[in-house]
Amino acid sequence: MQQEVVLAMLAKEPSHGYELRARLRQALGPLGDAMNDGQVYVTLTRLERAGLVESEQAAGLPDRPDRKVYALTADGQQRVAGWLAEVSWPRPDLAEFHLKLIAAAAAGLADPVAIVDAQRRELLRRLRDAQLAAMAEPGGSPVGLLLEGVVLRLQADLRWLEACERTWAGRKDRS
Amino acid sequence: MQQEVVLAMLAKEPSHGYELRARLRQALGPLGDAMNDGQVYVTLTRLERAGLVESEQAAGLPDRPDRKVYALTADGQQRVAGWLAEVSWPRPDLAEFHLKLIAAAAAGLADPVAIVDAQRRELLRRLRDAQLAAMAEPGGSPVGLLLEGVVLRLQADLRWLEACERTWAGRKDRS
DNA sequence: CGACACATGTAACACGTTACATGATTTG
DNA sequence: CAAATCATGTAACGTGTTACATGTGTCG
Numbered sequence: 486m487q488q489e490v491v492l493a494m495l496a497k498e499p500s501h502g503y504e505l506r507a508r509l510r511q512a513l514g515p516l517g518d519a520m521n522d523g524q525v526y527v528t529l530t531r532l533e534r535a536g537l538v539e540s541e542q543a544a545g546l547p548d549r550p551d552r553k554v555y556a557l558t559a560d561g562q563q564r565v566a567g568w569l570a571e572v573s574w575p576r577p578d579l580a581e582f583h584l585k586l587i588a589a590a591a592a593g594l595a596d597p598v599a600i601v602d603a604q605r606r607e608l609l610r611r612l613r614d615a616q617l618a619a620m621a622e623p624g625g626s627p628v629g630l631l632l633e634g635v636v637l638r639l640q641a642d643l644r645w646l647e648a649c650e651r652t653w654a655g656r657k658d659r660s
Numbered sequence: 661m662q663q664e665v666v667l668a669m670l671a672k673e674p675s676h677g678y679e680l681r682a683r684l685r686q687a688l689g690p691l692g693d694a695m696n697d698g699q700v701y702v703t704l705t706r707l708e709r710a711g712l713v714e715s716e717q718a719a720g721l722p723d724r725p726d727r728k729v730y731a732l733t734a735d736g737q738q739r740v741a742g743w744l745a746e747v748s749w750p751r752p753d754l755a756e757f758h759l760k761l762i763a764a765a766a767a768g769l770a771d772p773v774a775i776v777d778a779q780r781r782e783l784l785r786r787l788r789d790a791q792l793a794a795m796a797e798p799g800g801s802p803v804g805l806l807l808e809g810v811v812l813r814l815q816a817d818l819r820w821l822e823a824c825e826r827t828w829a830g831r832k833d834r835s
Numbered sequence: 836c837g838a839c840a841c842a843t844g845t846a847a848c849a850c851g852t853t854a855c856a857t858g859a860t861t862t863g
Numbered sequence: 864c865a866a867a868t869c870a871t872g873t874a875a876c877g878t879g880t881t882a883c884a885t886g887t888g889t890c891g
Contacts, residue, residue, distance in 0.1 A: 486851080487756060493763030503870050512762050513755055521852065526872055531850080552870070569760065569770045572782035574817070575753045579809040580688055581662060585744065587687050587802060588668030595744045607747035627762060630827050634754040634820040641816035642749070645809040652805050661879080678842050696880065701844055706878080725842045725887065 486520060489568045491528050492537060492557065496565045499556035501543070502526050514628035515618045516635075529555055537561035579645070586653060597653040605646045612639045661695060664743040666703050667712060667732065671740045674731035676718070677701050689803035690793045691810075704730055712736035754820070761828060772828040780821045787814045 486509065494505055506525045510517035532538045538561050543554045557565065582604070589595040615635045622629035661684065669680055681700045685692035707713045713736050718729045732740065757779070764770040790810045797804035 487759075488850085490756065490759045490763070493760065493767070496763060496767040496769060501870080502872090503868095509759075512759060516751075516755060519751075521854095523853085523855090523872070524851075526870095527851085530872080565763075565767075566769065569764050569775065570778075572778050574779065574783060574786070575756070576691075576694075577810045577813045578750045578753075579806060579813070580691060581665065581750070583802065583806045583809070584662075584665045584684075584687060585668065588665070588671060588740075589744050592668070592671040592740075594671060594741065600744065603747050604749065607749060611749070625827055625830065627758065627827075630823060631754060631758045633823055634758070634817075635752045637816040637820050638752040638754070638813070641812040642809075645812050648805060648808055648812075652800055652802075655800065663878085676842080677844090678840095696882090698844070698882085699879080701842095702879085705844080727842070 486524050486528060488528055488532055488537075489564070491525065491532065492561055492565050493568065495538060495555055495557050496562065499554050501552040501554050502529055503552070505529075512627065514622065514631065516631065532561070537564055579642075586649065590653070590656070597656075598650060601646055601650045601653065605643060605650075608639055608643050608646065612636065612643070615639060661699050661703060663703055663707055663712075664739070666700065666707065667736055667740050668743065670713060670730055670732050671737065674729050676727040676729050677704055678727070680704075687802065689797065689806065691806065707736070712739055754817075761824065765828070765831070772831075773825060776821055776825045776828065780818060780825075783814055783818050783821065787811065787818070790814060 490509070491505060494500065494508060500508075502525045506520070506522065509525070510520065513520075529538065529540075533540060533555070537558060538555045539558055540553050540555045543552050586597045586600060589600055590597045615632055619629055619632035619636060622632060665684070666680060669675065669683060675683075677700045681695070681697065684700070685695065688695075704713065704715075708715060708730070712733060713730045714733055715728050715730045718727050761772045761775060764775055765772045790807055794804055794807035794811060797807060
């Protein structure tokens with residue numbers, strides 16, 4: 486799960502895989518459920534191979550399995566600092582849907598307007614879910630904030646779908 | 661670039677790599693500039709290996725290199741139909757930024773509010789660019805529609821950043 | 836002559852995902 | 864006894880990305 490994220494969590498303090506996984510889940514709230522359990526370990530292994538972290542065996546709780554505690558190397562710290570300074574932002578991934586409409590219309594396989602409609606119903610469902618989840622979180626909490634972002638996004642996407650419907654409905658009339 | 665997209669473009673009519681690439685670029689407008697030239701061929705090769713398309717050598721324009729024309733197999737057609745019926749939607753990728761703020765605050769490496777600020781400046785720049793690009797497109801064109809989606813997204817993200825700033829500024833006061 | 840349109844690829848790499856595999860201890 | 868918690872991994876796969884590599888014909 487995103488090497489930078491794991492690195493940044495280690496910047497706070499050295500830790501082991503199991504705990505990182507738990508911290509991630511906690512920070513993501515309901516969105517963390519999609520995570521795969523083994524993923525963190527894969528990422529840690531690769532980070533170690535890349536020389537960004539180092540591991541050390543450490544005793545766990547009494548009568549508990551030992552832990553493998555990872556800490557940042559100098560390279561790792563630099564990478565984290567770079568990541569924090571970065572202003573990258575995932576570019577909107579609307580292109581796929583856009584191309585779907587174009588392809589459907591061009592190939593005559595499906596009605597673009599119907600596709601938009603189906604998509605809107607799906608997004609409305611997700612919006613409802615996100616709003617419910619947001620209400621379950623205490624206001625002002627980080628997880629609540631994240632869910633608010635999801636809601637704002639979905640609302641923007643729904644408005645876009647309306648624009649899509651208007652445009653494609655118009656195109657059909659003219660063809 | 662997304663196997664389904666390539667498949668769907670072939671659903672309209674059999675075609676060769678170079679043309680697909682051109683059609684993609686045209687459909688994406690300014691967003692198509694990020695594409696890598698060799699990518700389409702990689703995708704086509706893998707699709708053929710997977711039995712979703714078949715290729716045939718065909719004569720190109722006079723005195724031009726030959727083309728390798730790809731067409732959908734029955735499996736490929738089914739896959740396209742399935743894709744069109746799907747209501748998948750990329751889940752919002754806000755988690756990374758969210759985790760960045762949490763990590764910055766926890767590790768004390770950077771001021772979350774400063775990060776939010778830098779990010780806002782970046783998004784405002786992108787918003788301006790997208791609006792300029794949108795104005796260059798004829799109204800009602802597919803590319804213009806896509807750019808409108810990008811603008812709506814950016815506006816929603818900017819509103820989210822404002823919420824982030826309020827929340828994190830509040831947290832700082834209390835710490 | 837140099838740039839551009841036409842046309843095709845490959846090799847290597849990074850990364851996320853999935854599924855599988857193990858084993859102790861506490862709690863109901 | 865079964866389930867959950869603590870704790871770790873690996874092998875294989877799909878796919879996007881990058882960089883490199885090649886060749887002709889036309890147009891200015």
